[in-house]
Amino acid sequence: MIPFHVNNLDEIQWVDIVRRALEEELQCVDDDHPATISDVPKPLLCSKPEAYVPQMVALGPFHRHRQELHDMERYKIASAKRLQSLLPGANFHHIVNFFIKIELQIRAHYRRYLKFSGETLAWMMAVDVSFLLEFLRIFAVKNGEVLLGRTSSRLSHLVGCDRRTSAYNLLLCDVIMLENQIPLFLLHKVLELQHSSLQIAVEASFPVLIGFLKEVSPFKMLEISPWIDLGRYTHLLELLYHTVAPISEDHFETIEGDEMKSNQESIHFIKLFVKSTLEFISNRARTFILAVLKFLVTIPWRTMKSIPAMSIFTHPVEQLLFSQNDHTHPGPARDSNRMPLLEEIRIPSVTELTKAGIRFSATNGDISTIQFDAKSAVLNLPRISIDINAETVLRNLVAYETSIGSRPLLLSRYVELMNGIIDTAEDARLLSLAGVVSNHLKSDDEVAQLWNSMTRCVRLTRVENLDKVIEEVNRYYNGRWRVKMRKLMKNYVATAWECLALLVVVLFVLIASVQAFCVLFGCHPRYHGRRLL
Structure with missing residues (x-):
């Protein structure tokens, strides 16, 4: 994408980029692979910058010039040397030269204009891809077991044998951040040079990527298919997003025979009429x-x-x-395209729902498994693991979902739901007892603070399935007699006490007035007796 206004940019470089973009006719590339690596929306970035800005390593061009991240350059160069030793009949310059040829394709994946020359960008990407590949290899899975011992000596002391070091957690968070993403097709190109075939390279990347997804995903019990179509996803964050918030089957159209389709339409019409x-x-x-x-x-x-x-x-x-x-007289149907009101997002807390008789059940799936069964009063929620990295992962997933703008904000709505039902440490404790939340933090209070600190998404949106669940839960909760009596006590008992207090004050004033009258004019029993007689 060529901007209309380019400041502080070498004119010759700008003209060269425009000329080659026109000559190579990259319009088809832009259509097939839209730019999905973008800046974090400002409202989200301002809420907690450290969750979106890399703290240890810069991957890609966005944070290349930050001085505090330059300490990792020696680790990147060591990874590049290690990669060069694994290339059969080639060297590192082959990767750089190939990246120079596809420079415009690389630029097309970023929404921000990259103020780097083609050669600088190629070297930058080649070194970063080398480091990223070496880091991802520690997650390689074979027969359900993670294969360790694949990291270099320089990187091993950062990661640690048990992967419990603070540097490992920082690296894991940095790799998944939206502004730190690298196009996945570059990793496949490097693996292709190692394995002499793109198909073999893609197959070799499966255990690496699946192991990484299982490590970084908050939904630990989620079954990840070993046959992911990697060609559909442009970077790691997008791949993770589509595993936790996949597109439901309702978004896909099925092709049926005309006769079968006509019969189904007739049956549907009869059922609707009845x-x-x-x-x-x-x-x-x-x-x-x-x-x-x-x-x-x-x-x-x-x-x-x-x-x-x-x-x-x-x-x-x-x-x-x-x-x-x-x-019994519902109002007009709610417009599905209308932006929701703040009141429509409110939902009672876990403690309040539990007192109303609603139970919670954990599911081993993604967000699409959220359901509410009114007959059994069970709210099904996906099992989620809350550790030191969960907030950063969730925030960047929400930032990516907000930036693409081509589908409903499903994950953002889920975060709003969890934010709504978790208010206190007691709410987090009840979800932990139900198996919905697996708490790896120090206390339940930290879990509650994590969800309460999650900023509402940039814009309110409607997600049909989750909105239906929220509506059903609220309807069931508000229909309970215990809840109705509590609301009545809250709304009217205070008024009754105010009336009683007013009566007491009036009686006190009357008694004081009578007493003052008696003091001034005298109130003798004989006098009253004579009047009464």
Whole structure:
């Protein structure tokens, strides 16, 4: 993407890039591989910069000039030397020369304009790919076991044998950050030089990438297919995103025969007609019964309401008994394209839901497994592991989802859901007991703080499945008698106490007035006795 305004850029370099972009006709490349490596949206970046800005290693061009990250350059060069020794009949210059030839294809993956020459960009990518490949090899999985001992001596002391060092956690977070991504096709090109075939190179990358996904994914129990179409994803963060928030089957169209399709449409029409007819009859019958009951109780109820002392109690009873009448006449259908209101996102906490009789169940799947069964009052949530790296991973996944803008913000909505139901350490503890949250932090309070610190996504959005779950949970919760009584006590008991307090004050004033009158004018029992007689 060539910007219209380029500041502080060498004119000859700019003209050369424009000329080659026009000559090589990269329009097809831009269409097939849209730029998915972008800057983190400002509202998210300002909330917690250290979760989006690499702290130890710079991969790619975005953070190349940061001085505090230059200490890792020697490790990168060591990885490049190690890679050069593994290339049969080639050297490192072959990789650089190939990257120079595909310079514009590399630039097309980044939304930000890269102020580097073609040769500088090629050397930068070649060195970074060497380091990234060596780091990813520690996650290679074979027969379900992680194969260690593949790292160089320089990198091994950073990672550690048990992968529990602080440097390892920093590297893992830096590698998954949105602004630190490298196009995956560059890794495949380097592996192709090692294995002499692109197919063999892709097959060799499977255990490496699957091991990395299992290590970095917060959903540890998620089954990752060993036959991932790596050609569909442009970088590691995008690959991780589509494993935790895959596109549901509803987004895909199936091709059927005309006769079968026609039969299914007819059956669907008949079912819809019968359902609509039954709903119409049911609503009319319910309305008639409520009208009769309302007529029978109207006269005595008005009499009770006319008594001042009884009006305090009749209003909450009306809210409790006749609130169901409002639900029988639902308003117009909600527009699925309309932006949701803040009130529509609110959901009771885990503690409140538990008191209302709702139980939680953990699923071994992705976000699409979130469901609520109103009959059994069970809310199914995917099992998630919260460790020291979970917040950085989740934040960058949300940042990537926000930046692509081509699909609903499914993961952002999930984060909002978890943020809504987890308010305190007790909420986190209850989810841990249910197996939904696997806590690897120091306390439940840290888990609650993690979810509460997650910033709301840049824009509110609708996700049909999750919105339906939230709506069903709220409907079940608000329909419980215990919840209704609690709301009535909260809304009207305070008013009743205010009225009682007012009566006490009035009585106190009257008594004080009588006492003052008696002090001034005298109140003798004989006098009252004579008047009474």
